[in-house]
Amino acid sequence: xxxxxxLSLFNGMSTGHTALDNVGIKxxxxxxxxxxxxxxxxxxHHYPDTIQLGDILNWKDxxxxxxxxxxxxxxxxxxxxxxxxxxxxxRLGLKGSRSSLFFVFVDILNHIKKxxxxxxxxxxxxxxxxxxxxxxxxxxxxxxxxRINSELVTAQM
Numbered sequence: 001x002x003x004x005x006x007l008s009l010f011n012g013m014s015t016g017h018t019a020l021d022n023v024g025i026k027x028x029x030x031x032x033x034x035x036x037x038x039x040x041x042x043x044x045h046h047y048p049d050t051i052q053l054g055d056i057l058n059w060k061d062x063x064x065x066x067x068x069x070x071x072x073x074x075x076x077x078x079x080x081x082x083x084x085x086x087x088x089x090x091r092l093g094l095k096g097s098r099s100s101l102f103f104v105f106v107d108i109l110n111h112i113k114k115x116x117x118x119x120x121x122x123x124x125x126x127x128x129x130x131x132x133x134x135x136x137x138x139x140x141x142x143x144x145x146x147r148i149n150s151e152l153v154t155a156q157m
Contacts, residue, residue, distance in 0.1 A: 002026070003026040003027060003028035004020075004025060004026065004027055004028060004070040004071055005027075005028050005029045005030075005031075005068050005069050005070050005071075006020070006027055006029070006030050006031065006069070006070065006071045006072075006073060007031045007033075007064070007069050007071070007072045007073070007108070007112070008030065008031065008032050008033065008072075008073040008074075009033045009056055009072065009073065009074040009075075009076070009104075009105050009108065010033065010034065010056065010074060010075045010076055010077065010101070010105075011032040011033060011034040011039070011043060011073075012034060012036075012039050012075065013039045013042040013043055013046075014030075014032065014042070014043040014046060014047055014050065016073035016075075016122075017030055017043075017046075017047050017050070018046075029051060029068075030047060030049065030050050030051065031050075031051045031053055031062075031064060031069075032050050032051065032052050032053060033053045033054065033055070033056045033059070034052070035054065035055050035056075040052060056101060056104050056105075056108075057104065059104065059107075059108050066111060066112050066114075066115040066116070067115035067116050068116070069112050069115075069116060069119055070116075070118075070119065070120065071119065071120045071121065071122070072105075072108065072109055072112060072119060072120070072121040072122075073121070073122050073124075074102075074105040074109075074121070074122070074123045074124070075123075075124040075125065076099065076101050076102040076104075076105050076123070076125060077098035077099050077101055077102075078099060078125050078126035078129075079096065079098045079099060080092040080093055080094070080095070080096025080097070080098050080099035080100070081093055081094070081096075081099045081125060081126050081128070081129040081130070081133055082126045082128050082129075083128040084126075084128065091130070093129070093130055093132065093133045094133050094136055094137070099133075102123075102125075102137060102140075103140070105123065106140045106141070109121055109141075121141075123137070123141060125137070127147060127149075127150075
């Protein structure tokens with residue numbers, strides 16, 4: 001049985017690991033970059049073998065065999081992209097301090113591609129991002145997004 005080595009950026013409470021479990025993809029090593037203590041605690045409860053890496057901004061210091069990463073999962077912050085909540089009327093998009101972390105994900109992905117050109121990736125984000133920001137993200141990643149209504153699995157649309 002083949003097992004994957006996964007790097008999950010902005011890991012949250014490990015929904016990426018849960019999704020892989022749900023579709024039968026086996027994980028060998030699961031690296032997590034997350035800074036919120038409650039999310040880390042929940043991850044370690046459900047997936048105690050998760051290797052915690054800390055802040056994404058320190059990625060160049062991580063002790064990882066980059067060539068052995070098979071998949072990168074990313075759910076970079078959406079607060080500056082979303083039209084919901086506190087950002088109404090003042091969305092900064094990818095120029096915002098939180099959502100600009102998307103570009104750190106891109107740097108990490110490109111670094112891994114130098115060592116493993118077959119690496120897979122999934123970048124999740126909010127559907128209400130501006131067309132301009134979606135275009136920027138698409139050009140950076142070399143693909144256009146597949147839009148999936150989260151209503152299929154959550155209370156959100």
